[in-house]
Amino acid sequence: MSSTQPNETLYIKNLNDKVRKEELRAQLYALFTTYGRILDVVALKGPKMKGQAFVVFTDLAGATAALRGCEGMIFYDKPMHIEYAKSKSYATLRREDPNFVPPTSIHAKNAPNARALNGSSAEKRQRDDRMDEDAREVKREKTDNSDDEGEEMEIEDDEEAAKQAAPANGQVPAAVQQPSARLMCLNLPQEVTDDVLAVLFQQYQGFHSVQVVPSPTPNAAGQRVKMAYVMYDSPDLATVAKEALDGFTLKRGWVMSVSYI
Numbered sequence: 001m002s003s004t005q006p007n008e009t010l011y012i013k014n015l016n017d018k019v020r021k022e023e024l025r026a027q028l029y030a031l032f033t034t035y036g037r038i039l040d041v042v043a044l045k046g047p048k049m050k051g052q053a054f055v056v057f058t059d060l061a062g063a064t065a066a067l068r069g070c071e072g073m074i075f076y077d078k079p080m081h082i083e084y085a086k087s088k089s090y091a092t093l094r095r096e097d098p099n100f101v102p103p104t105s106i107h108a109k110n111a112p113n114a115r116a117l118n119g120s121s122a123e124k125r126q127r128d129d130r131m132d133e134d135a136r137e138v139k140r141e142k143t144d145n146s147d148d149e150g151e152e153m154e155i156e157d158d159e160e161a162a163k164q165a166a167p168a169n170g171q172v173p174a175a176v177q178q179p180s181a182r183l184m185c186l187n188l189p190q191e192v193t194d195d196v197l198a199v200l201f202q203q204y205q206g207f208h209s210v211q212v213v214p215s216p217t218p219n220a221a222g223q224r225v226k227m228a229y230v231m232y233d234s235p236d237l238a239t240v241a242k243e244a245l246d247g248f249t250l251k252r253g254w255v256m257s258v259s260y261i
Contacts, residue, residue: 008039008063009085010055015043016076017050026191027075028053029251030199035069036062054085171216172227175259179235181208183242184261187219188212188226189254200245201230206237229261 010032015024025043032038032055039056057063063084071082173184185197197210208231215227232238238260246258 005084006060006064007084007087008057008060009087010057010063010067010082011085012053012055012080012082013051014078014081015051015053016078019076022191023193023195024053024076026193026196027199028055030196031070031075032057032066033249034200034203035066038062173261175261178260179239180260181232181235181238182261183230183232183238184259185228185230186215186225186257186259187254188215188228188256189250190224190226192226192228192250194228197228197230200248201241204232204237204241204244206233207241208232230258235260 012028019027021043025041028043029038029041032041035057037058039058040054041056042054044050044052044054055063055066057066067082067084070080072079074080172186175184188197192212194210194212197212198207201207201210210228210230212226212228215225219225230238230241232241242258242260245256248256248258250256
């Protein structure tokens with residue numbers, strides 16, 4: 001358990017540094033969003049910051065529940081070490097004070113709260129600067145819906161398998177009311193992978209496999225999306241997962257639907 005003062009931001013270390021940054025961020029979001037609303041996920045890949053990340057919750061209760069529930073959890077074959085961050089993230093400070101000016105800004109010298117933040121050690125300032133820089137990158141990726149960005153976020157290793165698994169007739173399979181061991185997930189953003197969904201569905205007993213493929217049709221907003229097939233050992237076990245995850249928000253503006261097929 002962390003001995004640092006409780007904070008809405010969690011500092012996570014001992015992460016597998018061989019995982020791509022985009023995939024790591026998406027999986028951390030998928031895991032930690034089950035404990036509370038998340039403001040930001042910052043995955044650091046610099047030479048001195050590999051295997052580390054920050055998860056920013058909107059409230060202390062969510063951060064504390066996540067710390068207690070995930071400390072020591074095996075994540076990409078390595079146990080996560082989690083503690084409260086030593087200082088509030090810029091995302092939290094901006095939420096608390098819309099006029100907040102980051103210390104790295106050219107206007108920071110005149111900001112009333114800059115002196116307090118700049119009074120820490122050089123190492124802490126370096127980490128905070130990288131957090132802010134990485135946070136801006138995350139926000140740009142979240143708000144940019146261009147086709148080029150969408151393709152950039154796809155995992156190349158999955159492309160060939162996805163093409164082979166896409167519905168042959170160009171149509172989404174019809175959902176059925178009868179409970180089935182096979183589930184279909186719709187309205188998945190482009191960065192979702194098999195591993196991202198597995199983090200969610202493997203929490204429920206009987207999970208067998210998941211396969212993410214391109215959807216043959218765009219969503220209601222005309223955006224390119226993905227879909228997935230999830231298999232369980234029995235209809236009863238699949239029903240538990242369906243009832244828990246149907247309507248789950250994968251990220252802001254993206255609500256996943258889960259049905260039997």
